[in-house]
Structures are given as C-alpha cells and as structure tokens.
Amino acid sequence: MKEQILRLLKENSDDFLSGEDISDKFGVSRAAIWKHMNTLKEEGYEIESVSRKGYKLIKCPDILTYIEVEEYLHTKYIGRNIQYFETIDSTNIKAKEIAYESEEGTVVISEEQTLGRGRLGRSWVSPKGKGIWMSILLKPKIDPMKVAKITQIGAAAVSLAIQDLGIESSIKWPNDIVINGRKVCGILTEMSCELNMINYVIMGVGINVNLDSKDFQGEVSKVGTSLKIETGEKVNRKQLLGLFLNRFEELFIPFVEEDDFSSILKVCREKSILIGKEVKLIRGSEEKTGKVIGLNDDGELEVDYGNGVVENVLSGEVSVRGLYGYV
Structure with missing residues (x-):
C-alpha cells in the first residue's frame, strides 16, 4: 500500500x-x-x-529502492526485483542465501556493508549512502568455464554507464574501473555449479560514487577514489544504477543467448589501462614481469615476457600491478 x-x-x-x-x-x-x-x-x-x-x-530521498530507480530502468529483467537494505554484512552473502528461490536478475543492494570484500578476500570500504554496493543474481545456461567473462561484462557495463554520465574511465583487467590511476569500482564474481551446469552466479559490484577523501583510510587512500572526488560534483546514484543495469543487460543477453562476446571485448580493449604497459603478475609468492600486448578473443590477458614467450593469463589466477604501483 x-x-x-x-x-x-x-x-x-x-x-x-x-x-x-x-x-x-x-x-x-x-x-x-x-x-x-x-x-x-x-x-x-x-x-x-x-x-x-x-x-x-x-x-525524494537519495535511496536506491526499486521505486526510486525504476524511472531510469529500461531492462527486461535485470534489476526488476530489487531487495533493498539500509545496512547489511555483504550483498554477495545475502544474494547467495536467496539464490535458489529468487529469479534471475534479482539485485541485492544496501546503503552500507559492514563486511564488504573484493578479490582475494580484500576488504572493501562501503560507507552509508555514498556508493552503489550491490550484487546481481544470474542463472546463465552456459559452460561454467565461461563465467569469468561475466566479470568483464560487468566491467564494460560500469565503464559505459559512467561514460553515459560524461565521465571517462579505464578498465584494469579484469575487474577494476580506474579514473586518473585510482580505483573507483571493483567487481567480485562468485559461482555455484555442478560439472557442466551452473546453479547460480553472483556478481558483486562496488562503485565509489559520492565518497569524500576522508572516507579512504590507510592503504586504501593510496589507490581509491570516487566519481565525486574526480569530477568535483555529486553524482545521481539512482541514475547511475539504472544506467549500469541497462548497460549490463544490453551486453549480457547476447552473450548468453548467442555466445556473443565481441561487443564486450571491444569495450574492454578500447578502455584497457594495461595494454602496452609493463606489469607485474603475482601468483602467490611468485612474481613475473612482462608487457601486456592485448586481450585475446576469450578476454584473457596476453603478456609478453620478452624472451619469446607470450602467455595468455586467465582472470582470477593472478593479481596484476603496475611496476611502480597500482597501475
């Protein structure tokens, strides 16, 4: 009522x-x-x-409920069911709890997270009312080996949505969005599957929208930034959320239904901050240095180690760093 x-x-x-x-x-x-x-x-x-x-x-208040976001949505099913919370431990944790009884495209979103995290268990700063902290529940009928590409769909969609607001950004393969060398968004994709069948995929997205410099403490202050910091203006979170969900569905449906990865790959190549750069690849305690020469047709990072060896690197198996810092 x-x-x-x-x-x-x-x-x-x-x-x-x-x-x-x-x-x-x-x-x-x-x-x-x-x-x-x-x-x-x-x-x-x-x-x-x-x-x-x-x-x-x-x-109207600056909150991310469905009734506040729907005017910006043009999707068929992504984001048409939004489960909204004022505070939560982690949207990915909640999305996994409801995965089996909820329809595909359900979005879990919270004004703040108390246990937000990124890749490799790193913590994620999620202050109340200043960002977009969300998880999308997906149930694609694809080979589980292709799920890594969904992270790149998310990265491309975030970058395009930010571009729709007139803000340029880059993609740090495979899951970070970067502005002026600092991280403005991270994506964490998790999957439950059995042999060749996917039960569900949860794609967690954290976008630093209206955070201030004081919101970044310790090591995070060296690499983190927000759209507000970079533009000097407060950004409409509702509009950005709608733009992102629109862009994500626009790329996700052809990928699932037609195995079309080409438009995603085009965005990831054009906006890559790593192609042409010398980087460190970190696997556990092992570090190797090479030059990124491109993304192959499967979205894998192509790295030339300068000794005649070119390696195709799978997302999730390494961390990539610039020689002198984050990028």
Whole structure:
C-alpha cells in the first residue's frame, strides 16, 4: 500500500492529492493514508500537507529502492526485483542465501556493508549512502568455464554507464574501473555449479560514487577514489544504477543467448589501462614481469615476457600491478 501511495504521489507531483481521493482510490481509511504518509516522511520523503488541499510530494530521498530507480530502468529483467537494505554484512552473502528461490536478475543492494570484500578476500570500504554496493543474481545456461567473462561484462557495463554520465574511465583487467590511476569500482564474481551446469552466479559490484577523501583510510587512500572526488560534483546514484543495469543487460543477453562476446571485448580493449604497459603478475609468492600486448578473443590477458614467450593469463589466477604501483 505504501508503495502504491508513493507511486500515485510521484505521478501527480505537480498537484495536491486530497486524503479523501487517495483513500477512495485504495479503499482504505483516511487515517490509514495519514499513517502511510508519516512512514514515508520518516523514510526521508518530503511531503507537504495542507488542510483542505491534501498531500504533495516535494522531494525524494537519495535511496536506491526499486521505486526510486525504476524511472531510469529500461531492462527486461535485470534489476526488476530489487531487495533493498539500509545496512547489511555483504550483498554477495545475502544474494547467495536467496539464490535458489529468487529469479534471475534479482539485485541485492544496501546503503552500507559492514563486511564488504573484493578479490582475494580484500576488504572493501562501503560507507552509508555514498556508493552503489550491490550484487546481481544470474542463472546463465552456459559452460561454467565461461563465467569469468561475466566479470568483464560487468566491467564494460560500469565503464559505459559512467561514460553515459560524461565521465571517462579505464578498465584494469579484469575487474577494476580506474579514473586518473585510482580505483573507483571493483567487481567480485562468485559461482555455484555442478560439472557442466551452473546453479547460480553472483556478481558483486562496488562503485565509489559520492565518497569524500576522508572516507579512504590507510592503504586504501593510496589507490581509491570516487566519481565525486574526480569530477568535483555529486553524482545521481539512482541514475547511475539504472544506467549500469541497462548497460549490463544490453551486453549480457547476447552473450548468453548467442555466445556473443565481441561487443564486450571491444569495450574492454578500447578502455584497457594495461595494454602496452609493463606489469607485474603475482601468483602467490611468485612474481613475473612482462608487457601486456592485448586481450585475446576469450578476454584473457596476453603478456609478453620478452624472451619469446607470450602467455595468455586467465582472470582470477593472478593479481596484476603496475611496476611502480597500482597501475
């Protein structure tokens, strides 16, 4: 009922709606309408109440619920079910808990995470109301060996969505988005499968949207940044989330249905920050130095070690660093 009332207010945002008209429309008492209005105000909605005129929606809060994001969504199913939390340990953990009973494309999103993490168990800073901390539940009917490519779909989609806002970024293969040499987004993809059948894939995405410099402490301050820091302006999180989900589905459906990886690969090659650079590849305690010469058709990193040996590197098996820092 509360969502129905809110949607009605949004549809008539230029006018006052009387309590009587709203109660008649939904077949509930005016007292019930008043209670729902108070709940909405507690959630951050600015609603003007005028005697004998009714209610008018003045301003919506900066939250990432479905009703706030849907105006930016053009997807068939990605993001059409959003499970929203004010705080959570980890959206990936929650997505795994609901994976079997929830439909593909379900998004778990939270205003903050207390146990957010990235690749190789690294912690992820997730302050309240300043970023996009989310996980997408996917159930693609593809060979489990191809799941690594979904991370690159996510990276391409984030970079394109940021570009849609007029902000240029680069991709640090396979799962980081970088602006001016600093990390603005990370992606963590996890899978449950049996032999040749995928049960589910969870793609966790953390985008530093409106974080301030003070939000980055310790080692993270050396590599982390946000869209707000880089542009000097606050970014509309709802719009960015919608743009990302649109871009992701646009790339994901052809990949699953037609095995089309070409458009994803094109973006990842064009926006790569590593191609042409000398890098360190770290496998456990082993480090090797080589030059990245490209991405092959499977999205693997092509590294020339300068001794006539070119290696195709699989995502997930190594960490890649610039010779003198993060990139």
